[in-house]
Structures are given as structure tokens and as C-alpha cells.
Amino acid sequence: MSDTPYTPPKVWKWEEGNGGEFASINRPTAGATHDKDLPTGKHPFQLYSLATPNGVKVTVMFEELLEAGCKDAEYDAWLVNILGGDQFGSGFVGVNPNSKIPALIDNSGAEPVRVFESGSILLHLAEKFETFLPKEAAARTEVLNWLFWQMGSAPYLGGGFGHFYAYAPEKWQYPIDRFTMETKRQLDVMDRQLAEHEFIAGSEYSIADIAIWPWYGQLVLGRNYGDAAEFLDAASYKHVVRWAKAIDARPAVQRGCMVNRTMGDPAKQLHERHDASDFETRTQDKLAGAE
Numbered sequence: 001m002s003d004t005p006y007t008p009p010k011v012w013k014w015e016e017g018n019g020g021e022f023a024s025i026n027r028p029t030a031g032a033t034h035d036k037d038l039p040t041g042k043h044p045f046q047l048y049s050l051a052t053p054n055g056v057k058v059t060v061m062f063e064e065l066l067e068a069g070c071k072d073a074e075y076d077a078w079l080v081n082i083l084g085g086d087q088f089g090s091g092f093v094g095v096n097p098n099s100k101i102p103a104l105i106d107n108s109g110a111e112p113v114r115v116f117e118s119g120s121i122l123l124h125l126a127e128k129f130e131t132f133l134p135k136e137a138a139a140r141t142e143v144l145n146w147l148f149w150q151m152g153s154a155p156y157l158g159g160g161f162g163h164f165y166a167y168a169p170e171k172w173q174y175p176i177d178r179f180t181m182e183t184k185r186q187l188d189v190m191d192r193q194l195a196e197h198e199f200i201a202g203s204e205y206s207i208a209d210i211a212i213w214p215w216y217g218q219l220v221l222g223r224n225y226g227d228a229a230e231f232l233d234a235a236s237y238k239h240v241v242r243w244a245k246a247i248d249a250r251p252a253v254q255r256g257c258m259v260n261r262t263m264g265d266p267a268k269q270l271h272e273r274h275d276a277s278d279f280e281t282r283t284q285d286k287l288a289g290a291e
Contacts, residue, residue, distance in 0.1 A: 014027070014028045024083065025082055025083060025085065025087075030097065030098070030099065031088075031093060031097075032088055032089060032090040032092075032093040033085065033088040033089075034085075034088065034089055034090070035089070035090045036086070036089030036090060036091055036092070037089075037090075037091045038078070038089075038091035038092060038094075038095065038105075039078050040076075041076030041078075041274050042076070042274075043074040043075050043076050043274075044072060044074065044075070044106065044107050044108040045062070045073065045074070045075035045076070045104060045105070045106055045107070045108070046075070046076050046078070046104065046105040046107065047059070047062070047075050047076065047077045047078065047102060047103075047104050048078050048080050048092060048095065048101065048102065048103045048104070049077060049078070049079075049080055049101045049102035049103070049259075049260045050079065050080050050081075050082055050101050050102075050260050050262070051257065051258075051259065051260045051261035051262070051263075052101065053154070053158070053214035053215045053218065053224070054100075054101065054102060054118040054214070055101050055102045055118075055260055056214040056256060056257055057102075057118045057121075057122060057210055057211050057214050058102045058104065058118055058121050058122065059077060059255075059256040059257075059259035059260065059273070060210050060213075060214070060252060060253050060256030060257070061121070061122055061125055061126075061132070061207065061210050061256070062075045062077075062125070062256070063252035063253070063255045063256040063259075064131075064132065064210065064250075064252040064253070064256070065125065065129055065131060065132075066252070066276070067251065067252040068131055070129045070131060072108065072129075073125070073129060075273070076272075076273070076274050077259045077260055077272055077273040077274075078260075078272055079260050079262070079271050079272050080092065080101050080103075080260075082101065087099040087100065087101060094114075095114045095116060096114070096116035097116075098116060098117075100116070100117075102116075102118055102121060103115075103116045104116070104121050104124075106124070106128075108128070117151075118151075118211065119147055119148065119150070119151045119211060122147065122207040122210060122211055123144075123147070123207065126206075126207045132205065132206050132207045132210065133206060133207055134204065134206070139201075139202065139204075142201045142202060143201040143202075143206045143207060143208045144208075145201070145208075146200050146201045146206075146208035146211075146212065147207055147208045147211050149189075149212075150208070150211045150212045150215065151211070153186050154215045156179060156182045156183065156186070157179075157182075157183050157186065157215055157216070157219070158215065160175070160178070160179035160182065160183075161176075161179035161180055161182070161183045161225070161228075162224065162225045162228070164176050164179055165179070165180070165225055165226075165228060165231070166225040166226055166228065180231070180232065183232060184232060184233075186216070187216065187220070187232070187234070187237045187240055188237070190212070190216060190237070190239075190240050190243075191237040191238070191239045191240050192239075194239035194240055194242070194243050195239045198243075199243070200212055200243070205247075209243075209247060213243075213244065213247045213248075213253070214257075216240065216244070217240075217243065217244035217247055217248065218244070219232075219234065220234040220235075220237060220240050220241050220244050221241075221244050221245070221248060222234070255279055258270040258279065259273045260272070260273070
């Protein structure tokens, strides 16, 4: 830590422990660090995840599919302890060589299919169940426009604004100003779109909403990065707030937010999900055990 300007070395070298709050899980190389098989449940879909915004996308998608009557969308959701390094186990790396959650194995066909990257998982499931993705070409393209907007934009929110505002070991004005400006620009993009449409890609709820809400919806609702909503004047993006509250009220979204959650109110945590009844029985068992 220093008040003097940083001069980059001619060749950068990694120092273990650099990088702030999550330094223990950061490293400049890929691949497995240890052997560890992944557990497998009884359902066609095996999800390995954690309730970060990217993880929430997929559990919300599964719960929305089940809510819509897609009975074949039953899934097992296994908790991945990223602070403990589970994502670097050989089994997980075999599903996602990028060692990031969420990761999915689809056993519903003749051969298992691995699916990684949250946007790819949403698209895979939407196409398989023909739900939350329009068939008409123009409407489908508009949904995909916004899905890929989220995939390209959210790193500026999470790894940019969120990191430097909430997690970095030092508070530097330049990166906070830089990424605050970009986050507010993104919220303005959304606000202008939602001023004219009920949902982000039009009149129908879609995988674009499912992808964007865990990041930007929860941000304006005050759930991401401490007091960031106040700092960003999130209430001024009234159309984003309207949309965020409407999606937050959906029962499937509420269930999806619980799955693989390990932080916050214990009543809103379901560490693993293997059956729809888990939302009632496992949560109540957990609460009883905490008393």
C-alpha cells in the first residue's frame, strides 16, 4: 500500500495474496489444483453453483421453467464453495475449464452435455424447453441483443464498480469515478429502454430479464455492494426500479434467489436443492437447527 503512483514493472509477476478481499481465489493460471469428483443427483440437470448474480440467473431460470410447467426441467443444485477452492477441483474443471460458477451437466440426452458460462446455460435451456425465448426472428434477436449486452456490460459493474467501491483494499478515486460513470451510463441505457417496454426486450418476460435482473435489478434494490444504490442515486432510474420490483415479486425468482445461498437471512438460504419440497422442509430444518 502506498500513496505514490504505481509504476508497472517491465514484466509483471504475481504475488500470492494480491487483489483484495478475494485474493485467495485469484491466480494467473488455469487448470485443476486438486482431484475432486463432482456429486451427482437423480435429476436430468446437475447444476454446480453459488448464489452470486451469475449463479442466481440459472437457478431462477430453472425455477421459472418449473413454474411454467416444464416438468422435465427438474434439477439438482450443488453448492460450490468458491472461497474454499471447489471450482479448482478436477471434476469442476472438467465441466468448466474456466473455473467459474455456474456450471451445468445436461444428462437429458443420449450423451451428457457440459454447459458453462451463465448466458450459454440460459440460452441452452431456453432452446431446449422453447420457453422465455421468442421463435419469431426479430423478437428472438432482440432478446439475444440484451442477453449479450448483459454479458458484456456486467463485468464493468461487478469487476469494475463493485470491486473498487466495495472490495478493493484501497479506495482510489480514479477507478471508482471511472466505473461509477460507466455503471450509471448502463443504468441509463436500461431506463430509457424500460420507459417504453414492460420488460427489457419488449412486452414478454425472457432470458434477457433473467440474465440482467440479478446484477442490475438487485443493485437498484440495494442488495449489491453495500450502500451502492444510494451512492449511484439508483432511485432516479425509476423505470429500472419499477422493472426490478416486478421481477422481484415473481415466486420463481424468490425461490431461485434462495438456491445455493450461504449469506444473509437464514430463512432465505437453501444451500442445496434436490427437490421442490426442499424449499419448505430443508429451510425449516436449518432454522430449527440454528435455534
